[in-house]
Amino acid sequence: MMGLNENIDLIRDVLSWGLFLIGGAGIVVGALGIVRFPDFYSRLHGAGVTDTAGAELMVFAMMLQAPNWLVFAKLVIIAIFLGLTSPVATHAIAHAAWMTGFRPMEGPELRYDGDGK
Amino acid sequence: MGRILVMVIALTALWLLLSGYFDKPLLLIFGAASVALATWLAHRAHVLDAESIPGGVFPGIIGYMAWLTFEIGKANLIVARHALAVKPALSPKLFLVPNPPRSSVGKVIFGNSITLTPGTVTVDLREDEILVHALTEELADEAGIRAMGDRVANIERRP
Numbered sequence A: 001m002m003g004l005n006e007n008i009d010l011i012r013d014v015l016s017w018g019l020f021l022i023g024g025a026g027i028v029v030g031a032l033g034i035v036r037f038p039d040f041y042s043r044l045h046g047a048g049v050t051d052t053a054g055a056e057l058m059v060f061a062m063m064l065q066a067p068n069w070l071v072f073a074k075l076v077i078i079a080i081f082l083g084l085t086s087p088v089a090t091h092a093i094a095h096a097a098w099m100t101g102f103r104p105m106e107g108p109e110l111r112y113d114g115d116g117k
Numbered sequence B: 001m002g003r004i005l006v007m008v009i010a011l012t013a014l015w016l017l018l019s020g021y022f023d024k025p026l027l028l029i030f031g032a033a034s035v036a037l038a039t040w041l042a043h044r045a046h047v048l049d050a051e052s053i054p055g056g057v058f059p060g061i062i063g064y065m066a067w068l069t070f071e072i073g074k075a076n077l078i079v080a081r082h083a084l085a086v087k088p089a090l091s092p093k094l095f096l097v098p099n100p101p102r103s104s105v106g107k108v109i110f111g112n113s114i115t116l117t118p119g120t121v122t123v124d125l126r127e128d129e130i131l132v133h134a135l136t137e138e139l140a141d142e143a144g145i146r147a148m149g150d151r152v153a154n155i156e157r158r159p
Helices: A004-036 A040-064 A069-099 B002-019 B025-044 B060-084 B104-116 B142-155
Strands: B093-098 B120-125 B129-134
Touching: A004 A040, A004 B060, A040 A069, A040 B060, A040 B104, A040 B120, A069 B002, A069 B104, A069 B120, B002 B025, B060 B104, B060 B142, B093 B142, B104 B120, B104 B129, B104 B142
Parallel strands: none
Antiparallel strands: B093 B129, B120 B129
């Protein structure tokens, strides 16, 4: 016979392991995208998967394992700061490339048109 | 004055959460002193404005973040499928969308939301429009991104 607390611990472990696995898969898929996509701008999208699905799901999984609510609150703060800072970093890189005159491949044929908008 | 109060409450909450000291008087006094010092310095430097204390986006931002999380999940699946495809069928595209929020905080929230959604990146943030790079034709959902911009403009709707 399992007590109620053990049941809750089991559910918590299963959920957090599921999130850890999905988050880990997100990080691997994002890394694959960075390697496989053809040009600089499209590689940024691969990094986007690592930033969101990967990192955030890992933090959510850790929240389920938090031993007390203080640790939980710190993880919430980490999740918020990750969500605020990673798009700023991505935009800084993309904007720097744009300002130096680097233009992306466009269309299904992946050509460099370089007209600039 | 209201902004100073919000700053004090936010800093106190952050200090208590990060330190976890609730019953050590000496440390609490030091904490209160550091909150007071930080607030006074921020006030003296004139940085306590609508950009550093964006009260106008509450409480709408909370519902918006929940909605955005869902959108990010959907876009993640699409980009992951392209990353894993044997032959990725990409059709990258640059396009302009209007940037309807009026405050600079709203414009930044919209720009960050586009970047945070996998498959679209904010390349250039201009006065009233945003240059977006999308991974495929399917992800370059102009109507959807316009709707997102209107959503952001709605949550900051307060003079």
